[in-house]
Amino acid sequence: MSSLSVRATIVSALLLATLLLVWQILVQGTGAGPQQMDPEYARLVGATASQGKSAMPGPLDVGAQLWRHLSDPFYDKGPNDKGVGIQLAYSLARVLGGYLAAALVAIPLGFLIGMSPLMSRALDPFIQVLKPISPLAWMPLALYTIKDSAASAVFVIFICSVWPMLLNTAFGVATVRNDWLNVAKTLELSRVRTALRVILPAAAPTILTGMRISIGIAWLVIVAAEMLVGGTGIGYFVWNEWNNLSINNVINAILLIGVVGMILDQLMGRLQRAVSYAE
Amino acid sequence: MAAGFISVEGLAKRFPDPGGRGELTVFEDLWFSVAQGEFVCIIGHSGCGKSTILNVLAGLDQASDGAVIVNGKHVTGPSLDRAVIFQGHALMPWMTALGNIELAVSSRFRGKTKAEIRAHAESYVELVHLTESAHKKPAQLSGGMRQRVGIARALSIEPQVLLMDEPFSALDALTRGALQDEVLAIRARTDQTIFMITHDVDEAMLLADRILLMTNGPRARLAEIIENTLPRERSRADLHKHANYYPLRNHLIDFLVTRSRQLAGDGGAHLDPRHPAVVRPALGAAAAATGDGADHPADAAVVAAIRARAR
Numbered sequence: 001m002s003s004l005s006v007r008a009t010i011v012s013a014l015l016l017a018t019l020l021l022v023w024q025i026l027v028q029g030t031g032a033g034p035q036q037m038d039p040e041y042a043r044l045v046g047a048t049a050s051q052g053k054s055a056m057p058g059p060l061d062v063g064a065q066l067w068r069h070l071s072d073p074f075y076d077k078g079p080n081d082k083g084v085g086i087q088l089a090y091s092l093a094r095v096l097g098g099y100l101a102a103a104l105v106a107i108p109l110g111f112l113i114g115m116s117p118l119m120s121r122a123l124d125p126f127i128q129v130l131k132p133i134s135p136l137a138w139m140p141l142a143l144y145t146i147k148d149s150a151a152s153a154v155f156v157i158f159i160c161s162v163w164p165m166l167l168n169t170a171f172g173v174a175t176v177r178n179d180w181l182n183v184a185k186t187l188e189l190s191r192v193r194t195a196l197r198v199i200l201p202a203a204a205p206t207i208l209t210g211m212r213i214s215i216g217i218a219w220l221v222i223v224a225a226e227m228l229v230g231g232t233g234i235g236y237f238v239w240n241e242w243n244n245l246s247i248n249n250v251i252n253a254i255l256l257i258g259v260v261g262m263i264l265d266q267l268m269g270r271l272q273r274a275v276s277y278a279e
Numbered sequence: 280m281a282a283g284f285i286s287v288e289g290l291a292k293r294f295p296d297p298g299g300r301g302e303l304t305v306f307e308d309l310w311f312s313v314a315q316g317e318f319v320c321i322i323g324h325s326g327c328g329k330s331t332i333l334n335v336l337a338g339l340d341q342a343s344d345g346a347v348i349v350n351g352k353h354v355t356g357p358s359l360d361r362a363v364i365f366q367g368h369a370l371m372p373w374m375t376a377l378g379n380i381e382l383a384v385s386s387r388f389r390g391k392t393k394a395e396i397r398a399h400a401e402s403y404v405e406l407v408h409l410t411e412s413a414h415k416k417p418a419q420l421s422g423g424m425r426q427r428v429g430i431a432r433a434l435s436i437e438p439q440v441l442l443m444d445e446p447f448s449a450l451d452a453l454t455r456g457a458l459q460d461e462v463l464a465i466r467a468r469t470d471q472t473i474f475m476i477t478h479d480v481d482e483a484m485l486l487a488d489r490i491l492l493m494t495n496g497p498r499a500r501l502a503e504i505i506e507n508t509l510p511r512e513r514s515r516a517d518l519h520k521h522a523n524y525y526p527l528r529n530h531l532i533d534f535l536v537t538r539s540r541q542l543a544g545d546g547g548a549h550l551d552p553r554h555p556a557v558v559r560p561a562l563g564a565a566a567a568a569t570g571d572g573a574d575h576p577a578d579a580a581v582v583a584a585i586r587a588r589a590r
Binding site for chain 2: 278
């Protein structure tokens with residue numbers, strides 16, 4: 001086992017090195033041009049125009065910029081110049097707000113749907129129609145109703161997180177083994193006690209699967225939502241840097257979004273393992 | 280028949296026929312009783328509704344007709360007075376063995392403190408000799424150990440009746456034997472009233488005082504009640520040495536192999552549902568019965584004699 005993981009690490013490192021090398025080669029300038037050009041003029045138009053250097057920053061440029069971001073992530077020099085730490089914190093706060101609100105709605109409602117065939121059938125058409133709607137399609141409606149762009153972004157996160165949690169909770173609750181429910185019945189457990197002591201732990205792994213999918217989707221959607229509403233957040237940061245034509249910062253933001261998304265997923269994965277059980 | 284501790288009166292179960300518009304009768308017109316402290320087994324082929332009977336007794340299933348009365352009370356739903364040991368152990372896999380029993384204990388004895396619940400649960404873990412594995416999850420236990428936890432859980436609520444649905448059928452022969460001994464020992468100590476489903480003739484002979492024989496389904500009926508003619512104090516070691524062992528065993532196997540089908544074939548016309556034949560297969564009686572499959576005149580004679588005595 002350990003030799004496999006060692007070998008996998010080596011292959012990963014080789015792939016990374018190759019990737020960085022190819023990247024560096026592709027964006028390197030040809031070096032041709034400056035001889036014929038007035039040096040003063042060449043400095044003015046920059047390396048891209050004078051030496052044929054790509055506007056795409058190389059891995060070393062990106063690394064250096066990343067280092068600058070990470071060494072001072074929380075500076076605040078006005079609305080259009082905040083550290084990436086602050087931007088990520090805004091995004092995370094919105095995601096957590098919308099996500100927790102979604103959990104508060106989806107898990108109890110999922111219990112209701114899973115335990116009551118009547119409610120399951122009655123609510124099914126609503127879910128079928130609402131589920132496939134892109135969360136961003138709700139944005140104008142949210143902006144009009146809530147009249148606050150930051151709260152609208154939170155609402156969009158809410159609406160996109162709710163479905164996986166709702167459907168997984170309903171499924172997990174509906175498929176709790178009949179034997180366990182029969183045990184609960186013969187022990188004359190109250191409905192509340194059956195829900196908390198039997199159904200909740202039995203369905204917990206399935207519920208957590210839904211919550212894990214939801215947090216992933218929420219983190220995908222927040223970037224797009226913040227591009228629309230603007231102001232703060234990592235999504236806004238990406239768009240703002242695009243308007244600044246700083247491809248380097250855009251790449252930095254992309255990397256950070258990926259890392260934060262991975263951490264969120266792993267935290268949920270850990271929680272999932274904590275509630276899972278072997279039969 | 281005198282009303283017993285458990286009294287089953289005219290019980291029937293029918294389902295809507297999946298094919299046509301009629302009804303499918305699993306069993307009907309079922310009458311029997313179980314006395315307090317008695318161990319009764321029910322044997323029959325798959326499809327005769329054994330599990331349904333047990334579920335109705337447990338209150339987990341509704342009968343289409345008839346009633347079950349336990350200790351003077353009409354059974355309308357599940358109750359802590361009737362504990363069930365399920366075929367699959369039905370332990371909650373996210374709790375430890377002890378936790379499973381504690382859940383049951385805390386449901387039965389609502390006023391007990393946490394420490395009292397723990398002590399009560401531990402005493403039942405000890406009863407089934409699982410003290411060392413008390414803090415393991417069911418997945419870490421062997422099949423036999425899981426079923427022991429199931430037994431401990433059922434006994435811990437100190438039920439009036441213990442209902443067992445083929446509790447050992449999923450276990451290997453050695454483990455099954457050990458658990459049967461366990462049940463015998465617990466029975467000897469507690470005098471628990473037990474109703475058990477089994478398809479294992481030897482298990483029924485070892486454990487039961489009386490054995491109910493069902494004809495094949497659909498429209499299964501109670502064909503006979505066999506009184507166990509082996510001495511009450513039994514052990515697996517010398518059971519087969521008793522003179523009545525083979526007459527009893529032959530009678531049961533003969534019933535399962537041929538007569539359960541024949542009796543189902545004639546629609547149970549010869550059967551008296553309210554007073555099913557009571558048979559006591561013993562050395563002299565059953566020797567004459569062998570070799571005559573269809574009508575069992577010898578058995579009929581025994582039955583007649585018993586009936587006459589009963590009246």
